[in-house]
Amino acid sequence: MTRRARIVLLLVVVAGALALPAAAWAHAVLVRTSPLPSSVVNRPPPLVLLTYSEAVEPRFAVVSVTNAAGHQQIAGPPRRSATDPTTLVVPLHRLSQGWYLVYWRVISVDGHPVRGAFTFAVGPNPGPIPQFPVPSISETAATPSLVTARAIVFLSVMVAIGLFILRIATARPVVRRVSETRLRAVSVAFGIAAAIALIATPVYVVMATAQFALRSVFDLGNVVPLVRDSAFGRGYLDLELTFALFVLAAALALWVDRPERPQRSIAELLSNAGALLAGGATLLVPGLSGHAAQTSPRGLSVALDWLHLVAGSVWIGGLIGLLVLWWSLPVARRVAGLMVCVPRFSNTAFVSVLALVGSGVGASIIHLPTFSSLWQTSYGQALLVKIGLLCAALLIAAVNLLRTKPRLAASHDRPEFGTGTAALLRRLVSGEVLLVSAAVVAAAVLSSLPPPAKALATAGSAVARVGPGPVAEVVNKNGYRLALHIAPNRAAAPNTFAISVTKGGRPLRHATVIAGFAMLDMEMGTQTHVLPERAPGLYELSTPALVMVGHWGLSFEVTPPGQQPFTVVFVDRTTG
């Protein structure tokens, strides 16, 4: 492939990456409940059933069912349904007539806490819905300490694997082609990164488990036994085990390696194969224990996640390895050493970047519900930051590819180029390392944020965003003027939804107005209610339909007499 063809290919893939964001993970979302939210049941239910989009851990689940006086109605701890692992079963005492608030907090398979609440009533005459105290239902795994620990784990594991690959494959010929050079510093850097990863991984998993269990991280006696109770904890312990096996295999491979010989011995080939197998296996663990394994098509999701991590590891580890090499080579042999290593790394990095961007694009197509969720959600915004950082790093990489690499090659014939080019390379690679490391930190933030629910796709056609607080919004559609009023627009409380429809200043009478309520942060389907006409052109209903704090898609389907219906959609934000 010519240089120009490579650059065109790179630009096409980068454009693809900008058009579609990089890999994302979803969280557990509530998809079904029994009793239904806001429903009135005539017989007291013996159980509350909560069905999620994926299996959750009953050990970490907190569910409360309280009456208007705040008295607990739970008869036992939540347990997993014997027939459906995605359903939590919560036994209840015998309920009397009245309204009840269900509050739940669960831990996703990927280790993220998710909370929610809804109401239901036992009839036939439950009376008016009381104002329940709504507990906080926003909780994040993106606390500064957890994000820092997560980023350290990601970075150190990826850097260690990338450094090993650079040492064993890319930089190996330096020893043979440039006299009196060694690669010991690269091996030491690998050892440091590996040690950090081996310490950081258990520290992170204990910190995260303490947060799930709502305990102090220093309460080790109670927290450590809980680590294996979550799929997330088991996954990270598997990561620690496979990474430790990789470190053992890689250390032996480095010990066996004799870089001064061009041909590798059987022992070298066997040990390298062992280390690469273990490294590849290690990078498969995050996808298998995280959300990639829960997202259909699961095999493809896991494969893309693995490819993303492998490519990222080769890139960031190789860049750091180049810096270590620059620093450790004797000054008189620095340029000669870099002339051997840099072109080889450029080729590897080029393929890695293509794989990184391609796998990110593929994962995005699988995961993101709408293109607009890129800038409309905090998750999407964090994703844009990550893409921006990677693009900046790619620009520097392009400068290295187009300027530094040819100048290094030219310094073979014109030695006066050598020193300046080596210094330029060090500065550019340092900048690239900072940007890629920042992108890894952004990935740690990203994987700690709840990604947009698929229900958001239904809100793509919203005419306005309203709330929090009382709403008075006027929109025009099909020649009609619609004035929406919501009061008080609070979760778990009766809210009045009034929509006044006029055309040419005259009220639209005898229309059919159907309101639809869809929780956008969850996957719970849509509740529909007919809004009766209270006054000429005024359609109004009081209902506790907004049962949770968060974003709601409110759709109003208006059918004027004898005409085709039309629909307006609002995105409403409610608070507790």
Add this chain to the structure above:
Amino acid sequence: MKSVPLLLLASLVALAAGVGACVVVILLAVDALG
């Protein structure tokens, strides 16, 4: 001194570590995807 038997032993241990890591991941995959 790196004798040939020692080098071979070390490489076999490294290979066993790699295979062990693969076994861990296969078990995890069966648990997660199965």
